Amino acid sequence: MRIRRATSQDNPAILALLENTAQPGAMTLTFERRPDYFRGAAITCEEPEVWVAESDGPSPELGAVYNVGRRRVWVNGDCVPIRYAHDLRIAPGHQGSRLLFRLFRTLKATLQEAEWMQTVILRDNGVSRNTVASGRAGLPGYYPFGTIETSVIYTRPGRFQAPAGLTVRTMTRADRGALLALLEREGPRKQFFPWLDLSELHSSPYFHGLSLGDWVGVWQGETLKGVLGSWNQSDIKQTRVSGYRGALEWLRPLHNATRPLHGGLRLPAPGECLSFVTLHTLVTENNDPQWLAPLLEHAVHAHHRDHGAVVCGFFTQDPLREAVRGFRRRTLLSDHYLVSYGEDPRPRLHPDRIPYVEVARL
Structure with missing residues (x-):
């Protein structure tokens, strides 16, 4: 070879x-x-x-x-x-x-x-x-x-209503400065948060298919408290189901038959692809999950018409993980490693910084 x-x-x-x-x-x-x-x-x-x-x-x-x-x-x-x-x-x-x-x-x-x-x-x-x-x-x-916990959160029908005192809406060009300020303030506080140069949003393949309108923000008055982005990557990345094992094999038809009643992810036949949207750039002020919850609620309603689920992930020690607990979901665990031919790199990393995972870029 x-x-x-x-x-x-x-x-x-x-x-x-x-x-x-x-x-x-x-x-x-x-x-x-x-x-x-x-x-x-x-x-x-x-x-x-x-x-x-x-x-x-x-x-x-x-x-x-x-x-x-x-x-x-x-x-x-x-x-x-x-x-x-x-x-x-x-x-x-x-x-x-x-x-x-x-x-x-x-x-x-x-x-x-x-x-x-x-x-x-x-x-x-x-x-x-x-x-x-x-x-x-x-x-x-x-x-x-x-350890990374990836959540496949089932979308559901109905209209989204923001909690009292908050506004949840799509980002516009006028919001660009507030978005950049939030990312520049909160991103460096986490380990492995991606550097995002939004000036390259429409020119770099790193942002393929994204625009500012794919981010949604939660506002308290005039203050941006959190954001998340949605990324439909089906034109470049597909997750195909080759088969099922155990109870899932015989439960699949029942799950799909009752899906119109409760929403959720359609389990495709072997050979077909899963239909979902990946969430990215999940950032809140002071890493507080209270600001993420309404953004997730907005996402599960906004994408229900075209997709059965939205997908996001957090390291298990991240407080933002608490925001997904109230949603119907399936979870998938992954182990995160640092790989080196030299010495163990872990002692070089500040232990007080929570690691971040961008599942849209895995």
């Missing part, structure tokens, strides 16, 4: 590899990136760095892919570029071979001295936790740094 940087010519083979490597669980899922893997990679990282392994010969076949691109995030109150390791897929015919170790050997040569990365592994993905995060010789250290 030859390991090299990927090019746009690899797009069809990468898409096929993603679709042939499902993630196990109660729902077996494939995370797809049609029509262009590289377009999706550009919203995950500002600087994607995609590598592939292919066989030698006149008709090379793709054996693996991974992405270790960089994005700017706040770390200890400073804006720094940090790599995010993701989309590691190994073709079924090469799983269990030495290819994994060769990939990590290439990665080690790629990283700068003392450089570390973030990565996230689904709790249900025991295969990855038992291989890449196993601590075997030749692999980097995977240092646990928090």
Whole structure:
């Protein structure tokens, strides 16, 4: 196998590899990136760095892919570029071979001295936790740094009404200054909150498909107290259900039959995609969940007509997680790691800063 940087010519083979490597669980899922893997990679990282392994010969076949691109995030109150390791897929015919170790050997040569990365592994993905995060010789250290709870919140019919004394509305150009002030004040207080240069909103692929109108704010009088954004990424990222296990397999028809009565996410037939909107930039004044609750309530009503769910995620120690408890939802746990070939990076991080996850960019 030859390991090299990927090019746009690899797009069809990468898409096929993603679709042939499902993630196990109660729902077996494939995370797809049609029509262009590289377009999706550009919203995950500002600087994607995609590598592939292919066989030698006149008709090379793709054996693996991974992405270790960089994005700017706040770390200890400073804006720094940090790599995010993701989309590691190994073709079924090469799983269990030495290819994994060769990939990590290439990665080690790629990283700068003392450089570390973030990565996230689904709790249900025991295969990855038992291989890449196993601590075997030749692999980097995977240092646990928090648990992420992703909530699939069911949308529901009805009209939204803001609580007394508050206004919830779509952001306009006149609100841009208030939005920037809130992000600049609250973002640096969290670990890994993304650096957002809104001057690039309509020019950078990092914001593909977004406009200022995709953010909604909650106001108390003239003061912006919190925001969240909605991002329909179905034109570049798809979550396809390959199959079901256990009770979910036989409960699916009953759930779908009663869905018109109670709302919720339609469970598609095997081979179909889930329909949801991903929430992003969930920020409130002083990280107070009271300002997030009406924004979530607005989202579950606003998106009901076209989607069965809205999706967001928090580290389990984040107080904002309290805002989702009152909604009908399904949860998914993931383990967050800091990855390094050198020393453990965790002691460098200020313990008083709560970590942030942007599930729209995972």
